[in-house]
Amino acid sequence: MNVLVILSGIADPKWQLPDPLTDAALRAQRHSYPLLSPFDEAALELALKLRDADPQTKISVLMAASSAQDKLLPHVASFRIDQVFAYQAELHPAWDSAALAKTFAAWIRSADSPADLVLLGREFGDEDDGSVPAAAAAALAWPLVSQTMEVQNGADGRLQITRQLGAMQEQLTLPAPIVCAVTNHARNKLRHPLLKNVMMAKKLSFSLIAMPNGTAVGQVRLRATTLASPPTSTTQCQMIEGDTATQARALARLLMTTGDTE
Amino acid sequence: MSTPRQIIVLLPPADSCDSPDALLQAAAAMAQGGTLKVLAIGSASHAPVEPRALPASAQWFEMRHAHLTRIDAEQLLPVCLEAMEQAGAADHALLLTPPGPLTEECAIRVAAQLGGSYLGRCTQLALDAADVVATRAAYGGRVSMQLVSASGFCAASWRPATAKSHTTPSAASHLPQVLPCAPTTQLPPLPQSTTIESTDKIPPLENARLVVGGGRGMQGDEGFALLTQIAQRLGASLGGSLPTVDAGWVPVARQIGQSGKFVNPRVYFTVGISGTPQHLAGVSTDSRIIAVNKDREAPIFSRAEVGVVAQWQDLLPQLLQELENATA
Numbered sequence: 362m363n364v365l366v367i368l369s370g371i372a373d374p375k376w377q378l379p380d381p382l383t384d385a386a387l388r389a390q391r392h393s394y395p396l397l398s399p400f401d402e403a404a405l406e407l408a409l410k411l412r413d414a415d416p417q418t419k420i421s422v423l424m425a426a427s428s429a430q431d432k433l434l435p436h437v438a439s440f441r442i443d444q445v446f447a448y449q450a451e452l453h454p455a456w457d458s459a460a461l462a463k464t465f466a467a468w469i470r471s472a473d474s475p476a477d478l479v480l481l482g483r484e485f486g487d488e489d490d491g492s493v494p495a496a497a498a499a500a501l502a503w504p505l506v507s508q509t510m511e512v513q514n515g516a517d518g519r520l521q522i523t524r525q526l527g528a529m530q531e532q533l534t535l536p537a538p539i540v541c542a543v544t545n546h547a548r549n550k551l552r553h554p555l556l557k558n559v560m561m562a563k564k565l566s567f568s569l570i571a572m573p574n575g576t577a578v579g580q581v582r583l584r585a586t587t588l589a590s591p592p593t594s595t596t597q598c599q600m601i602e603g604d605t606a607t608q609a610r611a612l613a614r615l616l617m618t619t620g621d622t623e
Numbered sequence: 624m625s626t627p628r629q630i631i632v633l634l635p636p637a638d639s640c641d642s643p644d645a646l647l648q649a650a651a652a653m654a655q656g657g658t659l660k661v662l663a664i665g666s667a668s669h670a671p672v673e674p675r676a677l678p679a680s681a682q683w684f685e686m687r688h689a690h691l692t693r694i695d696a697e698q699l700l701p702v703c704l705e706a707m708e709q710a711g712a713a714d715h716a717l718l719l720t721p722p723g724p725l726t727e728e729c730a731i732r733v734a735a736q737l738g739g740s741y742l743g744r745c746t747q748l749a750l751d752a753a754d755v756v757a758t759r760a761a762y763g764g765r766v767s768m769q770l771v772s773a774s775g776f777c778a779a780s781w782r783p784a785t786a787k788s789h790t791t792p793s794a795a796s797h798l799p800q801v802l803p804c805a806p807t808t809q810l811p812p813l814p815q816s817t818t819i820e821s822t823d824k825i826p827p828l829e830n831a832r833l834v835v836g837g838g839r840g841m842q843g844d845e846g847f848a849l850l851t852q853i854a855q856r857l858g859a860s861l862g863g864s865l866p867t868v869d870a871g872w873v874p875v876a877r878q879i880g881q882s883g884k885f886v887n888p889r890v891y892f893t894v895g896i897s898g899t900p901q902h903l904a905g906v907s908t909d910s911r912i913i914a915v916n917k918d919r920e921a922p923i924f925s926r927a928e929v930g931v932v933a934q935w936q937d938l939l940p941q942l943l944q945e946l947e948n949a950t951a
Contacts, residue, residue: 371762371763372762374762374763374765374899374901378762378765378766382766387762387766399865399869400882456743456761456768456770457740458731458741458743459734459735459739459740459741462735483882484882487761487762487763487766488761488762488768489743490743490744490759490760490761490881491724491727491744491882492727492731492741492743495696495727495728495731495732496731496735496741499731499732499735499736500735504697505696505697505728507696507724507728508724508875510875523819525874525875525876526695527639527694527725527876528821528823528827528876529818529819529821530818530819530821531816531817531818531819532816532817532819533814533815533816534814534815534816535814535815544875545865545868545869545875545878545882546868546869546871546875547868547869547870547871547872548871550869580739580740580772580773580774581740581742581770581771581772581774582770582771582772583768583769583770583771584756584769584770584771585768585769586761586766586767586768586769587766587767587769588765588766588767589760589764589765589766589767589900591900591903591922591925591926592900592903592906592908592926593925593926594912594925594926594927594928596928598914598924598925598927598928598929598930599928599929599930600924600929600930600931600932601929601930601931605933605937605938605941606941608931608933608938609938609941609942609944609945610945612913612915612931612938612942612945613942613945613946613949615913615929616833616857616890616892616913616946617857617946617949
């Protein structure tokens with residue numbers, strides 16, 4: 362099976378964002394403090410699990426890179442990925458999900474070995490709020506399984522997929538090809554790469570590929586980015602002081618009334 | 624002079640979406656001078672959202688598909704497309720849906736089918752001549768991004784900033800013209816699927832009056848077991864931040880925040896939650912926050928109305944005891 366994992370990476374949220382904020386400053390932030398998001402990590406881990414189960418599985422990664430020197434590229438390669446491709450993220454922003462999805466679809470269709478399964482995190486980087494995977498599936502005209510938690514290779518080349526659907530979980534059996542939007546889940550925490558593979562990946566050099574235009578016509582443009590104000594209360598927080606027993610009693614009273622009388 | 628953009632609200636069955644009142648009010652305000660079209664999808668087993676008074680004239684299309692049993696985007700998409708066609712709503716339009724995984728997927732796929740743009744999960748939307756101007760969060764809620772599209776067909780999920788669960792119709796409300804329709808489009812074959820029986824008996828986050836939420840500070844399953852008992856004692860729902868879902872302490876269906884559910888309870892009781900923008904983006908500004916954290920400087924206290932500085936290991940057992948005594 363050929364698995365394609367499309368990764369975006371995020372700017373590490375532990376670091377303060379630049380002020381004043383510009384599009385270029387945000388890109389620089391992603392370049393300086395790169396991190397795989399929990400959703401990226403879950404998508405990559407699912408691919409690695411499929412290879413654990415069947416060593417014939419080939420894994421390719423397509424990465425939205427800040428540059429050819431993006432620190433995430435050797436990190437991803439250290440998981441013994443068969444092929445790591447990188448494209449210039451700046452040219453294909455995730456906030457225009459329809460255009461990006463058409464570009465992905467054109468690239469996937471032009472690949473030498475067609476993918477059977479495309480895995481993306483359910484949010485694609487810092488600029489996406491969850492529309493890229495669905496747009497990619499629509500552009501490919503492949504089925505989408507949202508909130509994917511687990512994928513296994515079943516009988517007859519079918520895939521068994523466990524997903525969250527509303528309040529319940531279900532197991533689907535579907536034929537390839539398919540797009541899965543992978544959610545974070547305790548079982549999908551990304552493993553650590555072996556040290557020898559980390560050392561080998563550090564010696565690799567990467568280059569950026571030119572993505573096909575496909576039929577991608579940008580219909581959305583970015584007008585502005587501004588720092589969002591953190592939500593604050595208009596009234597000062599009323600602290601419940603005293604020893605723990607006093608605090609527990611006051612809290613219980615407050616919660617029992619669900620705030621109606623306070 | 625160009626034709627004004629049609630405003631259309633697409634609503635999945637009532638049991639599959641949060642209260643759409645705030646969205647409907649905001650959409651009606653946007654459609655002033657024109658007619659708002661509401662496409663309420665349903666079936667025999669899943670009732671469509673019921674018509675309600677709105678501050679603008681509206682056509683309310685009740686789209687009951689006789690064979691719609693499974694509610695997912697794959698099944699809803701053809702019904703949505705037929706509903707759009709029956710309502711004459713495909714050209715020069717802005718399609719709005721309430722936020723949520725199901726509705727967002729539907730909106731993206733409808734936009735893709737019609738060659739339009741999807742603008743994301745928006746906090747603000749406005750029409751500016753031929754453009755749709757959308758504001759939405761990025762970078763985990765730390766950045767506000769303004770996007771513009773002149774595309775003939777635009778779609779967006781919208782949670783208006785002043786969302787309230789009980790929006791009272793104004794005096795100038797109009798009852799919509801209700802148009803029952805029976806879509807006949809053929810649905811895709813049902814997938815081979817098995818439902819996994821859930822052991823989670825706590826009420827869902829949706830429409831909960833009281834939500835108990837835990838964060839990374841709970842340190843493990845033991846803390847969440849205590850929170851679960853407290854939630855059960857209060858008849859509350861239970862949620863967690865993204866790191867607690869990553870750690871497996873809470874199922875993903877109970878994740879609150881930018882990447883999870885949006886909750887709008889009367890009271891949100893948080894324990895061990897620091898109050899990151901990513902998490903608070905999933906909590907209504909109308910909710911009253913009561914926060915417990917061991918760090919007096921934690922950002923959650925700048926948003927909370929009531930705070931307790933304490934170690935949860937000391938406080939929660941005593942709180943549970945107090946609740947048990949009170950309800951014995």
